[in-house]
Amino acid sequence: MNTDPLREQLQRLPDPPLPDTLWPKLRRAQRRRTVRRKILAGGGVLALGLTAGLLLFAHAPLQPVETRTVQARTPVDSVARLHAVDRALQAAYARGASDAELEPLWDIRHRLAVADTSLRHSAQGDIL
Structure with missing residues (x-):
């Protein structure tokens, strides 16, 4: 069966x-x-801005824990910052960030966790 004439007729319709x-x-x-x-695109720009802000915060010099006063940072403030860094770490891992990007975030998280622990100790009278 030759379909060429049929195909030509269909193309002419x-x-x-x-x-x-x-x-x-x-x-x-x-x-x-x-x-x-x-x-x-707006969500991407917002996420990029938050990440850049956290990276700038990561490079801010932190005072040693001993020189901080309890009044300067309440435990609630410290916990909120710790949660913000945790969210930044999750976002970095989700986008496949390199170790060079993750290291400052982990450093900040460690410093905040140590500060939070020392604040709880001083607030509870070093019970723990």
């Missing part, structure tokens, strides 16, 4: 008319994709 509802549907789909793309 006019295109079927498009429904009037097609173009509005295509425009709505394009708008949804554009909005979704903008939201994702």
Whole structure:
């Protein structure tokens, strides 16, 4: 069975008319994709900004634990900072950060954990 004449005849036929509802549907789909793309880009910029802020915080000189006063940092503030660093570490691991990027975050986390422990000791009268 030779299909070449049939194929030629089908190609000569006019295109079927498009429904009037097609173009509005295509425009709505394009708008949804554009909005979704903008939201994702904004989220990426926000995540990048938070990461950059944490990295700047990581390079800020920290005072030794002995010279800090209990009034300067409450345990709640220290715990909040510790949670922020934990979230930054999770985000870094999720995006496949290098060891060079992770090391300052781990250093900050260690310092905050030590500071939190010393604050609890001084607040409880060194019971632990």
